[in-house]
Amino acid sequence: MRTEFRKFYRPGVLWALALLAAIAGTMITTSEAQAEYGDVVINNHSDAAGMRPVVFPHWFHRVRFRCKVCHADLGFKFKAGGNDINMVKIIDGQFCGSCHNGKVAWAVDSCDLCHSGKPGTPTQVHESTINLLVTPGALTPAPAAAGKR
Ligand code: HEC
Ligand code: HEC
Ligand code: HEC
Structure with missing residues (x-):
């Protein structure tokens, strides 16, 4: 039951992390651009x-x-x-x-x-x-x- 739960949710968590990383990446790029x-x-x-x-x-x-x-x-x-x-x-x-x-x-x-x-x-x-x-x-x-x- 627990493993199934993980199997189901892990990709979702990974996507969420990827999304966060992407957002953070954009924010970093933006602030660098501003500094320039x-x-x-x-x-x-x-x-x-x-x-x-x-x-x-x-x-x-x-x-x-x-x-x-x-x-x-x-x-x-x-x-x-x-x-x-x-x-x-x-x-x-x-x-x-x-x-x-x-x-x-x-x-x-x-x-x-x-x-x-x-x-x-x-x-x-x-x-x-x-x-x-x-x-x-x-x-x-x-x-x-x-x-x-
Ligand atoms: C070679 C042409 C040119 C020169 C020289 C120039 N500007 Fe501009 N400037 C523009 C153009 C084109 C825009 C965009 C106008 C528009 O969006 O309608 C603009 C926009 C701006 C903006 C608005 C920026 C924004 O975020 O919308 C400011 C402020 C500005 N100029 C200030 C100045 C000042 C101060 C000087 C002189 C020190 C100057 N400009 C010299 C062409 C020039
Ligand atoms: C396209 C950009 C721009 C616009 C629009 C502009 N200025 Fe200026 N102005 C300058 C710049 C650049 C200086 C030089 C700034 C300095 O060295 O302090 C200046 C200097 C001045 C000065 C001090 C020097 C002088 O000529 O007596 C006054 C007063 C002034 N502006 C008034 C105005 C008023 C009032 C308006 C609107 C009717 C205006 N400016 C619109 C760019 C602009
Ligand atoms: C639309 C006009 C415009 C264009 C295009 C422009 N500049 Fe400038 N630049 C200025 C003005 C105005 C100043 C400030 C001058 C003043 O304060 O009297 C300036 C200042 C500078 C300074 C001095 C900054 C300091 O540390 O004092 C450098 C270096 C410079 N520009 C490089 C460039 C380079 C490289 C490019 C092309 C990639 C470029 N500029 C394109 C208008 C322009």
């Missing part, structure tokens, strides 16, 4: 101007455009906060404004979509799991210094 997102917080001027810092989702853009589009053609320097961006330039079609013009992507009137950071967040790039694991502010990420040129 590399969102750039740009806050050279925003806080001072009373706006939320800008969060630039680098990965989101990287899957849509080649590096060259932004870092060669549009002239973005490879440095968080290393481009002196402001709204006049953006509205003039430079930097974010070469795409966020209502044609390639939504226009500048959606302020909150770009100015979405937590007030006071320094200019930085979140590119490693370390940034996600440490207490915010416990480490001073190197690019933050770059932002305070």
